[in-house]
Every structure is written in C-alpha cells, then in structure tokens.
Amino acid sequence: MVDRGATSADAAPPDDWPARPELSLALNRIGSFDWDIDGDRLHLDPMAQEVLGVPPGTSVHRVEDIAGRLPPEDAARADGLIAQALKDGSEAYGVYYRVRTGDGTTRWAYAQGRIRRDAQGRPHRIIGIVRDATEELGSPVRPEADEERRHQTSVVETITAALAHASTVQDVIDFFKDAQAVKHLGSDLLVLGLVETGRIHLVAEGPSEHFIPGTRYTRVDDNFPMSEVIRTLAPRFIESPGEFAASYPWLWERIRDIGIGSAAYLPLIAHARPIGALGLLYRDARGFTQQERNLFIALGTSLAQSIARAMLFDQEHDLAEGLQQSMLPRRIPDIPGAQIAVRYRSARMGRDIGGDWYDVIPLPGGRVGAVIGDVQGHDTHASAVMGQLRIVLRAYATEGHAPATVMARASSFLEELDTDRFATCTYAEADLSTGVLQVVRAGHIDPLLRHTDGTCRRLPVSGGLPLGLSADFGHLDYPVTTVELDPGETLLLFTDGLVEQPGSDLDEGMRRLIGAVRDGPYDLHQLADRLCNVIGERVGEDDMAVLLLRRHGPGVRGGGRLQQHIAPADPEALSAGRHMIRAAVRAWGARERSDEIELVADELVTNALLHTDGAAVVTIRMLTGPERRLRVEVEDKSSALPRRREPGESGVSGRGLLLVDRLADVWGVEPRGGGKSVWCEFIVPGRHEVAEGTTDD
Template sequence: MAPTPPSPRPSAPAALEPPVALEPAMAANGIGSFDWDLRTDVIVGDARACRILGIDDPAEHPELPPLDSEGFLALLHAEDAPVVRDRVQRAVAELGQCGAYYRTVFADGEMHAVRFRARVLADQQGKPSHMVGFVWDATVELHKRVRADRLAMVREERTRFIKEAARALSEATTMQDVARVFTELPLPGIPPDGLILAVLDSGRIQILRSTGYRPEAPAPPDHVPLDSDHPAALALRTRTPVFLGSRREYQERFPAVWERVSDTTRSAWAFLPLVAGGRPIGVCVASFYEDRALDSEDRTLLSTLGGMVAQSLARARLHDAEHELAAGLQRVMLPRRVPPLPGFTSAVRYLPAGTGLQIGGDWYDVVPLPGGHVGLVIGDVQGHDVHAAGVMGQLRIALRAYAAEGHPPAAVMTRASRFLADLDTGHFATCLYAEVNVDYGAVYAVRAGHLDPLVCRADGSSAVQPVAGGLPLGIDPENSYPVTRFTLDPGEMLLLCTDGLVETRTVDIDEGMEQLRHAVGGRELQGPGALEALADRIADAAADSHERDDDIALLLLRWDGPAEARPRQLRRRIPQADLEQVAEVRGELRDAVRRWGVGELADTVELLTSELVTNALVHTDRDALLTARLYREGGPEGPARLRVEVDDESDLWPKRRTPGEQASSGRGLMLVEALADAWGVDPRGTGKRMWFELIHRQP
C-alpha cells in the first residue's frame, strides 16, 4: 500500500484582515498587525502598526514607495538592527515564530521602543511566503529600563564611593586628616556645593574645616551653642539628621537663627550628627545652591557617610589626645632649652619613634658645671613607651644633679647606675657622659654600654673616638667606669647620639656609624648657624627613613676656645674612696695652669695640691672638693695670683708636726708653708677649707 501523501500547507491570504471580533481588543491594547510578503519583500501594516513604527500610512499616502526589509531595518537603532535581522532569518529558515524588542528613532528625534511577535507562513510548495504578526509600543518599558539602568549606575557609583570613602577615612590619622578627607569627597548623584565638618567642644559646635565657601561670601556659623535653636544643634541633641529642602523651610522651622544665614546663597541643607560610642562628637553639613528634596536613597547615603566620619573622627580624636599627651610628656622629660655656654656652641635634636605613642627613653642633656666647664649626657632607657619615658625622666634628673654637684665623670656614672638599680624598674639604660674643660678643650668621657662619640676635626675629617666602657646603668650597682681623656682643638665638634640614628632593620651599628661619619665629614662647622644646619640635615635624613622604628637623641657640641673675659677656674670633686682621682686631678691642674699662662708654677701647684687633697681624703671619711682660680692684679700686665682651695666636711683641723729624719709622713704642711706665698685654714660651718696661694710675676 502506497504511503498517504502529506496534506498541503495552508497558503497566505491575499490580504491580511484581522477577525472582526479581535479588532476591539487590539484597539484597546494598542496592538497593530502587519503582513510581510517575503516573495516581493513588501511590508504592509494597518494604521496602528504604522503609528507604532513611526512611518506614514500607505492608505493615506499612496504616492510613497512600499516599505521593504532594508527600509524597515533602517528605522531601527544601530545596536538592535542586527539582532532583529538574525531572528527574522532564523524564523524564515525554520518556518517558525520570532519575536524581538527594538528601539527606533522617530522623525522628531524621539526615541521609541517596539515589540513584535510574528509567524512565517508557507505556500503550497512549502516555501516561506509571508510573515504575519502583531506589533505594539514598548516605549514605557524603555523609560523604565533607562531609569533602572540609571539607578543601577547610581547605586554602583555610590557603592564604589562608600568603599573609597571608607578606605580614605581609615587612612586618616589626625582630626585634620579626617576633615580634609571629608571635605574633598565627591558625593555621587548629589554633589553638594559646600561641605562643613564641625566638632563638639565644651558645649559648642566649632568648625574644623569647610570647603565650597568663597572668602567674600558670608561665613558659615561657628561656635554654635549646643542648646541653641540651630539645625546643627538639633541634629546633635536628637542624634537625628535634619534635612532642609528650601530656604522657606529653613525659615519656618528655625526662625530664631534664620537671620544669621539669610544672606547666604544656599537653598538646601543636610545636617548629619556624628555619633560614636553613643556620644555626639560633631556634625557635618552638606549645602546646595538650589532647592533639593533629597530622596530616601540620598538620605541613606548621607547618613552612612556621617556614621563613617563619626567613627574616623572619634579614632582621630583619641590619636590626637594620645599624641599630645606623649609630646607633652616628652617635652617635660627633656630639657626645655640648652643654656648658653661661654666658649661652646651646641645643637640638640629629638625624634620620637615612628610608631606607637611616639615617646621613648632616649634623652640628651647639657649641664653647666663649676668653672665654666660643661657636662654632656646622651642616654637611652630600654624601650620606647611611657614607662621608659618615666624612667628616663628620673634618671636624667638624678644624673644632672650628680654632675652639677661637681662629682668627676666616673663617680657621676657609678651613682647614676646605683640610682637606677635602686628604682627597681626592670629597665636598664645605656649612657655616655663627657665633661669638657672650657679652658683647654680636654674631654673626660665615661661610657655605660653606649655608642662611642664622633669627633669632627677642624680639617674636615671625622672619626669615632674610642671610649673605655662599662656595663649599662642599673645592671650592677657596684660596677666602676673607667675614664677616657682626649682633647679638642678650637673649632672642633663632638657628636653624641643614640642607636636609633645609626641602626635600622637593614643597617647594623658599625655600618650606620660609618655612614654618619661620612655624612658629617667635610661639613662646615664654623659660623653661628653651622651646627643648627648640620643638626637639621641629620634629623631630616633620619625622619625621611622608612626603616626607622626607634627614637633618636642627637647632641652636637663645638669647642670655640677659651673664654678670655671669664675668670680662670677649675673645680673638681674627688671621691673619698677613689685615691686614683688624685693623680687625674694633678694632671688636669697642671694642664690648666699651663693654659692659663703660668706654667712655671705647674710643679709647685701640683705638689702642694696633692698634699692638701691627700690630707683631706686620708683624715676624713667624706669627699673633697678642689677649686683652683687665677686672678690678675693690677690689669693684664700685673702679677697673677693662683689660689687653690680644698674643702672637706671634717671638723678636725690639721696640726703642724716636726717629723724626724726617718719619718715617712708629717711633712705636708711644712711643704705648704715653705713653698706657698700664703696659706691657711678657714671654717665653713660644716667642715673647713684649706687653701694656698702662689704669685706669678711677669718677667
């Protein structure tokens, strides 16, 4: 049995006429119909379809050429035409359905949107002949889509803005940094014409920073009391934002303060309270030149921004308070100024650690000593925190007191070590103490675990000066410290510093000292501002280093030479239990009298001084204080009188004896009486003073 042949497909009608029953429904919904003859490429539509497509109705304009596929595609938006073409071609090839959404621009330039649905019909041979379908206006959807796209873009911009604002505010350290970041933020969608950040201080709202206000324009209100009828005060009291969309609204809601802002050119305001930890700390204000009714999303954005600013401001306020406390504590701990020193020029610098509270245990000090000499101190208490700073302050005062009492350098350092050990703080300290003689530039230095000093010579060279060292202070109260003596020539400089200047995470101390030596070598050291300029250069280089994590103390001292107009004097305290100091004092006194121009008296003064000092130390249980002075009688050409005094606290007076030939002692006062031009013993309330004088006459 032969197979049954397939039934023929329905052919396209000669003219597309919608059923009469569908016409009211199509008219009510604004739906038009069209017929596209695929064989002749002619598109025919009813009146509604023509209006929707934005073309002339052929029934009303028979003179116009019929619409073909290329003419139809030319009506479409350039981005939509390829999509429609592909879908039509696929439907024709498959004898199926197609639908599309496209945009078209009418003759008046207005953008419209159209949707259509169609089916391809085949002729009796099964080939595509017509595409028939419906078309309706989708411009409303287009507007909704445009608005949705715009809103999505705005939301994306605001999300990105919130992230950028959060990042910038998190990096703001001080209150001024927070104010700068806030007033420079570009708010998306609602760019304000003016921004103000104000803080609450002592019951008043004070402006911290503002932007967008011209100098010639009325200034925004400042120092507003919290209990006033002002929108900023209301926002803070209620902790609720205050939005004013027009000048009229401002005047109606706040008539008491309207007069103060009536001259401004602003027309809308947003007052956002800044609340952190449940406490109001300030307010930020956004203002606009035109009336602005902020919608819910705008208000949400501003409120979110206010919350972030509040948290950053609270953190920055705490940081500023801690920094001010640390800086104030450091200022109290360190000398407020270096006193003027005849014969010397000095410069000092202190740089706090780059992290934490920026406070530490490094210190410097310059101590005027009897006889015009000067004591230099540089030290570093372990750690760079408040505890270390407190220990440093106590140790600095104690060491300064020991030096000012006239104790020799070794005794100063020993007593300071014992003092720190008695404090029982758990901290140790490194220190270098140097006593510089103004008359002849001799330096007596002791070192307790600290860096050696650097000496810059007059010829431009520089070198590390080795100083014999001992244990850091506070470790062994009975530790003794050897003294190293070296000299400076006029115009030469002594540099003392702490390890923070020469040691970093990547540079060890030896390498750092070598770099410092090269940095100061060849620098100009003369002139009134040379040392200050050098100190600035060293401190600036250290401050710019990103690897520094310790505080720095720096002390520069230049010996300018003996001060001729000042009386010549040498004063030394000699510990009772340290007879070795007698030899050092004799040598120093010999150098002094030679420097003073009476070197012929050196042997005699050394002998007599040794007798008086030894007598005071052997026959008492206290320290002795030596003072030597040179006076000129009758002008520069007159005789010089050298007076040496030895003070002790014993009430026992010396007795002159007549020793036998074999006696090993008892001749001290006989030598003094025989060689001195004058001598004597004077009471001093507690103790006595033995003295002698030698006269030197010009040849």
C-alpha cells in the first residue's frame, strides 16, 4: 500500500478541485476531433493539432490536411483499419501511428474514435480523441536511426525475397555467387559452406574467386571460423585483424593479403542441426552493434530455412525422378532395320514427377511397336500407374493383338484399377521390311514425320478417348491410321511437355517443334539431344518424353512379310487385319489386284473364325523368284480340312472356297502341327512393269 500520509476530513480541497475535463486532457496531452463524414469536414482542438504536429496557425478542415504528416505506410494502415470499421458495423476503433514533427523526429500517437450511424446503419460522423503515445511505445525516433532500421529491414527483406525463388540448392549457391548478393549484404566478400558427410564444402565465394588451397573441403573440428560456428551453433564476430590473427593463425596467413579487417560468421541451423555457415568479410576493422548482430542472426535463420527447403526439394525430386526412371525401360533393344532414340526429361519446377513414359516392343516378323504416353497427374501415384500401364500394354502387344485391340484392352485395364487417373497414349506398329506403319492414338498429340530431305510435318492420326475414359464411357473404338514409312524417314512420338509452354497455345508449340526438327542434325541421337536442349532453355511445369524411330535400308522388293493375330469376336482386330493387307498391297506395288487379294484374304479369315474355336493368324508376304507372287496365309488351331462345294449341293457352307479358287492363281491347305494353314498366291506385276503400263495409257 502506498503511504498517503495523514488526512483529515476537515482539510480544505484545492481551489480547482475537482479538475475540469479540459485540464485533465491537456495535462495528459489528449486532444479531441470531430469528423463529419457526410460533409467531409474535420475539426481538431489545439491539443489534437499539437499531438499531430500541426504548426500553430495552420488551418485544418479536412482529413487530407493531416494525411501528409504520417509516413505513407502508417497512413495506409490507419486508412485500412478505419475503412474496415466503417464497413463491418463496428461502433469504435483504435489505431497507433507515427507522426512527423517539425524538428525531423518521429513520435507515436494513438487515435480512438466512436462511430455514429444513421437509422439505416450508415456511418456519418466520428467523434474521438488523439493522444501522444511516445512514452508508451518508446522514445522519439531519430531520423538517422529510423533510416538505419529501414536499411537493415530492407536487407533482410531483399535477401529473403530473392531466396524465396530458389527451388534447389544450386539456385541458392548461384545467388551467393552473384556480385549483387555481396552488395545487398553490405559486405566486401562472402563465403558460403555446406555440411556434407561430416565435412564443410565451400560452395560459393563472392564477388570474385579468392580460393585458398586447403579450404574447399575442411573438417568440422578444424580451427576455422566456419568450423567453430558449426560446432558451437553460435555466431562468431571478429572485429579486428589482430583478433583474426590470434584466433585463426593458419587462415589469417593466407587471407591477410586480401585485406580483411573484420568478419561475421553465422551458423546455418535447420531443425536444430547445423547445415552450413555463412561468412561476411569486411576490409575495414569494425565493431558490430547489438542491433547488427541481431540482424545477422535473423539473416542466418532465413538463409538456413531456404537452404533446408532447397535440400528437401532436391532429395524429394531425386527420389521421385529415380522412381520414374525405374518405371521406364532400362535399355532399348536393338531392332534390325531401325534406329531408335529415346529421351526423358523431368520438369524442374515442382518436386513431383509425372506419368510420362515410352517403350519399344520387339514383335515377330520383323515388326516393332513404339509407345509414348502420359498418365494424368504429377506425383508418385501417376508414376506407379504409368508403370503398370506400360507393362500391360507391352503384354497385349507381345501376345499378337492388333494395335486397336492393344489400346482398347489397355483402356479397360486402367478403368479397372483403383484409380481416378486417365492416360493419353499413342501406339505405332511398324513392319520394317515393308514400311507399313499402323498408328493408334488415345487422346494424345499427333506424331511428327521427318522426311529424308529434312522436311517435317504433322502426321494426322484418327484418335479415340484417353485410356480409362474410353472404357468408362463405353467407347472402346480406336481407329487405325495406316501410312508408309520410307527408308530414312523418322517417326517422332512425344508427350505434351515437349510443345506446351506457359503463355502460348499448342499450335504455336507444334510450329516451334517442327522448326527444331527440320533444322536439327540428321543423326538421331544428336537430334534427340537437340530437342531436350530446346526444352531446357525454357521454364516448364511438365515432364517430357520423346521417342524417335527411323527406318533403315532400301525398300524391300521381295521377301516382305506382315502378320496379324485376330482373336474371336474381336472386330477391331479384324478391321486392323484388313488395314494391314490394304497397306501391304499398296506398299508392294500390287494395286492392280488389290480388290481380289483383299476379298480372298477376308474370306479365309472369316472361315477360320466361323469354323474353328480359336484365333486366326493372317500372314501376307512377297515371294522372290522369277515372278513376283504375293502370298496370303491364314492359320488356325483346327485340324479339320476345308471342303469345296460345287454348285447344286445343298446349303451354302463352303461356297467361299469357290471364290478363292476363282480369284487366286493358286491355293492350298497345309497341316501345321495342331492346326492348319490355308494359303493362296497372286501373281503381281513388277514395279517397273506397273510404271511402264501407266505410261502407255
């Protein structure tokens, strides 16, 4: 209890007791204001004008008359707070802000207002007080001290903002190697070291190289300032050359010629463990104030967080990229008659990976399957789905299914998985002896075709829905586009990461890609590297996979062979078989007998599917010899031989063989172990004969 001394009820009160409100407000430096919002009028009493630093004799009639006496950031903050109170129905508000005075100092003020509203709740008047709050919040701020504080705050904000864009550890290193980093920090030199497997790796020096032999890698227990701050987890401030020489004699002997007078070494601590150290070196001897030391500690904390985040990014990206790579084929098989180059490039923006993949599938009969695809999403789940989808698609193709069937079954498989992902895909099956190329597309980008003269064009391919969606919607029809791949021509399959770029449309990206392919080198692997380099020059958020397939050698004049597996109740395979025969007839120069060959082949396949329980395998090939013969074979698993029926016999079964007999030059049946092969041959003119006949016409 405070001893107030003896009192007497009879003691006379002061002459001015009790004090009038005006005296109480004046002694406590409290002024009043009245703000007419509707009339845009403001009244300040003399004490309020004094608190707000308004010179005597200056008229104040509007809020704008005093707005300039507040620093811009304080004025903006006060305006925002008052506007929010007026808007949300508040009855009062209070706000602290700084006020500039005539002598150049800055002091604190506090304003409190009561908001008057009309019957509709609309604010129309504010009545309040304003008081000096300098003693409450601190002494008046000197301009030079205020400027120094702003500079120090700016340093931290600048460095923090710059490091916010650093995604990888290399990004952080590159920042500190830049001369601007030294300028921002206000030092003459800097060094940055990171802890790696128990040693300190000096990763950055600036603004120029001052490498000292023996300091690139040092031990944590060495007598170096970086080692000390990492061991002790405390900063080390060296304020003179003498202190430097006494504490670290070996290092001082090697840096004294650089002209270092003082230094600040900061430990970089993340998750309670040291990850590195930053050294700021100055040419002049200097003392470090407590305020500067606090600034350096805050800077070290911010830098440590950035580096730790970048390290985590690198680790997760490497892990994800390793998973992605493990899902892709380890090696590309050697394919006789073709050269193949593949590339995969992960996105550098974002730590996650995508579901991009490629595959090359050797098939019987000199054929090869080429796959490019992209599973929706950028995470490890997309990569896992991609791995499963690649395996099943390879299995369906190896079983001998037609390209359309391969795609339809892969879609059904993806729809049955416990996932909500879909995938786009292109599957191309090439017969390298004939150049016949069958392409199926599921929501993917059209491939490109580079001709032997270097020109490049987009290859339009009929398409279906993406894998998974086609099965979900019940649209499993995938049309087959058949083209011829001449010797020396190159097929380019790729994912959208190769052509998509933020701020531009797909067509523009395709034009850029066509130009890069057209102007690129002829060597396939050099061309693939060139495409990757083009992508590396721009920032992208998507992975990229590319597959290049070039057909080798001259065109085959004889001995070409194509084969198609056709399962029962598989209309897509039957349609693909017809496409194959039509393309082979065109590629081998047998157009004059194309209708006969297609009709007979269709009849043989239909008979095999109708009268046997298993699948049929149709083979078409060109035989060499004195005359060019095109041979069609249809194999099945039944040992029952077909029987030709003559006109007049009952029923219609077997009449198809009459058609075969009339149209083919020769035909027959051969037993094949557990089944048979029905074959027929057609004599076709040579290519030169076709050309001469055309000229005569």
